[in-house]
Amino acid sequence: MQAAIITDQKQTAKAIDLICHEAGVVRNSRIFEDLNLGLIFMINNQPDIVFLDLDLFEAVDANVIKLLQHHFQESQLVVIADSQQYALAACCSGAISYLLKPIQSEEVEKALLKAVKRCRKEVFIRTFGHFDVYIENELVHFRNLKAKELLAILVDSRGTVSMETAVNILWETRIYDEKVKQLYRKAVSYLNNLFKAYDVTFFVANRGSCHIKTNEITCDFYQFLEGSEQAVADYHGQYMFQYAWAEETHAQIEKRVRSWEMLKKIRKRQLNETGEV
Numbered sequence: 001m002q003a004a005i006i007t008d009q010k011q012t013a014k015a016i017d018l019i020c021h022e023a024g025v026v027r028n029s030r031i032f033e034d035l036n037l038g039l040i041f042m043i044n045n046q047p048d049i050v051f052l053d054l055d056l057f058e059a060v061d062a063n064v065i066k067l068l069q070h071h072f073q074e075s076q077l078v079v080i081a082d083s084q085q086y087a088l089a090a091c092c093s094g095a096i097s098y099l100l101k102p103i104q105s106e107e108v109e110k111a112l113l114k115a116v117k118r119c120r121k122e123v124f125i126r127t128f129g130h131f132d133v134y135i136e137n138e139l140v141h142f143r144n145l146k147a148k149e150l151l152a153i154l155v156d157s158r159g160t161v162s163m164e165t166a167v168n169i170l171w172e173t174r175i176y177d178e179k180v181k182q183l184y185r186k187a188v189s190y191l192n193n194l195f196k197a198y199d200v201t202f203f204v205a206n207r208g209s210c211h212i213k214t215n216e217i218t219c220d221f222y223q224f225l226e227g228s229e230q231a232v233a234d235y236h237g238q239y240m241f242q243y244a245w246a247e248e249t250h251a252q253i254e255k256r257v258r259s260w261e262m263l264k265k266i267r268k269r270q271l272n273e274t275g276e277v
Contacts, residue, residue, distance in 0.1 A: 001119060001199075002045065003029040006038035007053035007080055012103055016051050019108040025116050025201070046075055049115040051099070053080040054087075068094075076115040120216065121200050125155055127221040128231075131240045135198050142194070146170055147187040150210075151203070152240055155219060156249055160211035169245050224253070232260070 003026045005013050013031045020026035026049075032038035035056040042050060052068070068077060077095045080103075081087040087098030096118065097111035124134040131152045133140040142148035153169055154161055167176055167184050174180045188205045195203050202216035214222065221239070223231035239253055240246035 001026050001048040001116065003049045003051070004038060004041055004045075004047040004075075005029060005031045005051045006035060006056065007031075007051070008033045008056060009053065009101075012053070012080065012101065015103045015105075016099075016108055019105050020112065023109055023112050025112055027196075042075060048119045049076045049078060049112070051078045051080055051111075055080075055082065076118055078111045078115070121198065123200055123202055123217040125217055125219040125221075127152075127155060127219065127240050128224075128235050129238045130242060131155075135200060140194070140198070142190075144187060144190040146183070147190040147194070149243060150184075150187045151191060151212075152243055152246070154203075154210065154212045155221065156240070156246060158214060158222070160209055162209045166210075221249075221253075232257075 003017075003020050005016050007013050010033070013033075017029050017031060020029055030041060030047075032041060038050075038052075041047070079087055079091075079095045079098045080101065081098060082101050084098075084100060087100060091098055096114050097107075099107050099111065121136050124137075126132045126134070131148070133142075133148075133151070149170060150161075150166055153166055163181065163184055164176060167174070167180055170187070171180050171183065188210055191203050191210075192205055195201070200216070202213045204211050204213065220231050220234055224235060235253065235257065237254075239250040
């Protein structure tokens with residue numbers, strides 16, 4: 001997310017900026033002490049979230065906030081105020097949250113969470129059949145096929161995978177040396193840049209490993225494991241069929257399907273015996 005902080009109080013600005021970055025949801029931010037410069041930045045960049053100090057206006061009323069929301073519909077507006085009265089009025093007029101001075105970190109985090117929920121793009125990962133990724137219903141094309149397969153490994157593992165584990169799967173015939181590690185790093189870098197361009201944050205690279213934030217994606221496999229009837233109906237006997245290593249999970253899915261079908265038959269037989277419809 002991109003953030004703009006518009007206030008002439010330096011300590012307030014620094015505090016909000018620090019909390020935004022520590023929360024891990026803001027990738028870049030700009031601070032403006034001048035209201036006009038801040039508004040110009042909003043016009044040209046439409047940041048995801050804007051922290052706006054109401055004290056910068058000569059007079060504050062509902063029309064000010066409505067006007068801002070009308071012109072900057074892509075930005076989530078969080079107002080900063082001395083008075084709860086003005087702050088609540090701003091929220092009624094379109095601001096998603098408010099911060100009262102002095103700034104409390106918990107309140108900034110709550111505002112960020114609201115903004116993330118509103119701004120987060122929909123990521124759908126399909127595993128039944130061919131492995132594919134969709135962001136806002138748009139198919140993502142991978143020029144680096146090993147990077148795509150690395151993502152598939154992460155989805156299959158439902159979390160974190162070490163560099164060594166990923167290398168052993170992706171380049172199983174190669175010696176685990178610096179050259180093959182560099183190939184892994186290239187794949188990780190590709191995913192980082194690709195998803196940064198889409199402005200999604202579910203992929204995370206760490207030193208010696210990488211992982212996905214499963215709570216930020218929708219995946220048919222995960223829905224299947226949760227017992228979703230729609231996901232079960234969408235399964236037609238195939239799971240990431242382009243990857244041989246996925247056969248182990250495929251076998252587990254098949255076993256679960258057989259168990260569910262057996263339970264259905266038992267339940268149906270019991271209903272017939274008791275005469276229930």
